[in-house]
Amino acid sequence: MRQLEKWTDWLCDERVGPFSAAIAFALAYCLVQIVVMTFSSHFVGTAVGVDDSEQLMAMRFLAAGYGSSQPPLYTWLGILTASLVGTNILALKIVKYTLLAGGLIACFAAVRRLGYSNRAATAAMFGLLLFPQIVWEMQHALTHSVAVFCFSSLLLLAVVELQKRRSTAAYVLLGLAAAAAMLSKYNVVIFLAALFLAALSLRETREAIFDRRFLISVVVAILACLPTFYWSLTHLGDLLAHSGGLGVAEGGSAAKTLSRGILGMGNAILNFAGLPAAIFAVAFFLARGKPAPPPVTAPWPEKLVWRAIAFAFLITLLVVLAGGITQFRDRWMLPIFVLFPAALAMRLDAMGERGRKTQATIVFVGAVMAILVLPVSWYMHVHGGDNRGSIVRMDYASLHRQLTADGPVGTVVSSWFWIGNLRLVDPGLVVLDDEIPDFAKSIREPAVLLLADDEEPASLIFDRIAKAGYVMDTAHRSIAVPQLFGGMPRQVTVTRLHKMKAP
Numbered sequence: 295m296r297q298l299e300k301w302t303d304w305l306c307d308e309r310v311g312p313f314s315a316a317i318a319f320a321l322a323y324c325l326v327q328i329v330v331m332t333f334s335s336h337f338v339g340t341a342v343g344v345d346d347s348e349q350l351m352a353m354r355f356l357a358a359g360y361g362s363s364q365p366p367l368y369t370w371l372g373i374l375t376a377s378l379v380g381t382n383i384l385a386l387k388i389v390k391y392t393l394l395a396g397g398l399i400a401c402f403a404a405v406r407r408l409g410y411s412n413r414a415a416t417a418a419m420f421g422l423l424l425f426p427q428i429v430w431e432m433q434h435a436l437t438h439s440v441a442v443f444c445f446s447s448l449l450l451l452a453v454v455e456l457q458k459r460r461s462t463a464a465y466v467l468l469g470l471a472a473a474a475a476m477l478s479k480y481n482v483v484i485f486l487a488a489l490f491l492a493a494l495s496l497r498e499t500r501e502a503i504f505d506r507r508f509l510i511s512v513v514v515a516i517l518a519c520l521p522t523f524y525w526s527l528t529h530l531g532d533l534l535a536h537s538g539g540l541g542v543a544e545g546g547s548a549a550k551t552l553s554r555g556i557l558g559m560g561n562a563i564l565n566f567a568g569l570p571a572a573i574f575a576v577a578f579f580l581a582r583g584k585p586a587p588p589p590v591t592a593p594w595p596e597k598l599v600w601r602a603i604a605f606a607f608l609i610t611l612l613v614v615l616a617g618g619i620t621q622f623r624d625r626w627m628l629p630i631f632v633l634f635p636a637a638l639a640m641r642l643d644a645m646g647e648r649g650r651k652t653q654a655t656i657v658f659v660g661a662v663m664a665i666l667v668l669p670v671s672w673y674m675h676v677h678g679g680d681n682r683g684s685i686v687r688m689d690y691a692s693l694h695r696q697l698t699a700d701g702p703v704g705t706v707v708s709s710w711f712w713i714g715n716l717r718l719v720d721p722g723l724v725v726l727d728d729e730i731p732d733f734a735k736s737i738r739e740p741a742v743l744l745l746a747d748d749e750e751p752a753s754l755i756f757d758r759i760a761k762a763g764y765v766m767d768t769a770h771r772s773i774a775v776p777q778l779f780g781g782m783p784r785q786v787t788v789t790r791l792h793k794m795k796a797p
Contacts, residue, residue: 302658305420306413316416316657320398323664324391327433330668331675332384340676340686340778345437346386347685347714351725353381354717355736358525361532361729365522367477368393368441381721393444394432398422400447405636407454408595414643417653420660421635424570427625429660429667434674439625441478446485446632449475453493454595456502465507469514476519484613485629488606495601498594532731540619554620559611562622567631573659574638574652581651590644599637606630677779685712688784689776694719696773697742697788704738707791709755713744728754734762741791746784764791 310318334340341347352360353372360369368389375385398419405415423429432440452471456464475482493499502508526533544551592600607630613619639656642649678686694716697703705724706713713725724738743759743766745752759766767790774783 298658299654302654302661305657305661306416306654314402314412314416316412316419317399317402319661320395320402320419324395326668327671328384328387328391330672331387332382334672334676335383338676338778339689339691340678341688341690341715341718342383342386343435343675343678343686344682344711345435346383348711349386349437350381350714350717351711351727351730354724357731358521359529359532359731361529361535361731363480363533363536364438365477365480367445367474368437371441381717383718390432390437390440393440394428397440397444397447400444400451401636404447404451404454405640407451407458408640410595410640410643413650413653413657414639417639417642417656418636420657420664421570421574421639422632423660423664424573424635424656425566425631426569427566427628429663430671431625433667433671436625438479439628442475442482442485443628443632445471445475445478446482446629449486449489450599450633450636453489453499453598457499460502460505460507462507462510465505465510466514469511470518472511472515473518476515477522481626481629484606484609485602485632487609488602488604488629491605492598492601496594496598499598529731532729535729540617540621542618542620544620551618551620552615555614555618558620558622559614562624562627563630565624566627567634570631570635574635574656577652577655577659578642578648580655581648584646584648584651586645586648592641592644596637596640599633599640603630603633603637682712684777684781684784685715687777687779687781688712688715689778690715690719693773693775693786696775697744701740703740703742705736705741705791706744707737707741707755707759708744708746709752712746728758733758737762737764737791739791739793743789743791745787745789747786759791763794765794766791 305315305319308315313321335342342350348362349369349372352369353376356370356373357366359366371389371393372385375388376382379385379388401422402415402419405418406412427436427439428443432443449468449471452464452468456468472486475486490503494503544554610627610630635656639653642652645652674683676686678684697706703723705726706716707726709727711725711727711729713727716723716725724736726733726736730736741764743755756766770787770789773786773788775786776783
């Protein structure tokens, strides 16, 4: 037990070369994940999961938008990385874990820059790893949520820097951070508005907003987002493609819709923040015997983060009530609670030995959870899961060989984005599903349609093919695609596509 306490104290207070031990842990952790996941996939011969395969589809070309109701920044980072290391799993993992490390380190740096102890900053960073959606979901799935996590933390750091250094460069950086956040995921607008209102409510930060140079931040953010804003306005169908997943007005009557919305939001909050809140509570309970000074008034940095959390909650609630939203995903609560560990860690800094003990417990639990997740994340990476996750285990090299046995193929079309994995075999291949914008312009012949034995309806892709001016060959063939780990071969139907003849 004493050794564990020493290890925790080392994480909180010591340094590794130029870095805090906590930052060194985060960097080493993410580097290990990049290396292990890349090499395990290479040696085992597996592909990537649903979210990464979608990115492989979009990383083929640079555009202001890619459909799927998501902004383009994550894909842009993937394209940049692939241009350096190639279109492969290494590029995908570099993007994901660079963003994950960036979010953790930015949170640490923001708390330290606000004048709090190294231990508080470490507790804030490891407190983020208590969220299942961060320590687990972001490692085996998700893409844009990783980006919004990173750039939300960087946006907080930019606000802190602006308050500390009222310089033109600081205003430019704030604009860039805001633009990066908006281009990560659209629900970050809630976090942006909440942080702005919180800053506006405090004298210490209000002065920075009322400074004329704040217009520099606004202009920089608008200019950086302008191409995507224009693309969204001209591709409203692609922008709203997943709006049906919000379950708008599904309750029937107004009262039922209201109750379902509130209950759904409450359940999402519980699933997202319940575990870290419980761990913080238990850690504080375990430290109850330690001495603590009398309570003091919270300084402005602590008020800033608590008010940002409160405003984010209120804005989300208003959106739910006004929009009649009844369906939620846990990760949508990220804009509300991304500052939650920082707020608690900052409060604990004013509680003397009791606070230090609580912070140490948070650091220990967060570090242990992150380490325990490692082997499970490796297993999920190479094995996938049931249902859609099983696409990881398909032998895409075999599929590609059988697909091109009768001649080269320029474009592969399917009803969903599992076929993105084919670009790991042939990076020059065009892969399309019904959500890719400018579908007709993207087709490069010869083109084929692949349909796997899954539950995804094919009617939408049939419509896109017809609207693009192509017809399906009356003849088709079936391919048996081997699966690793002894799974039964997946049956894939191949149909050639032909351009319609002009009447």
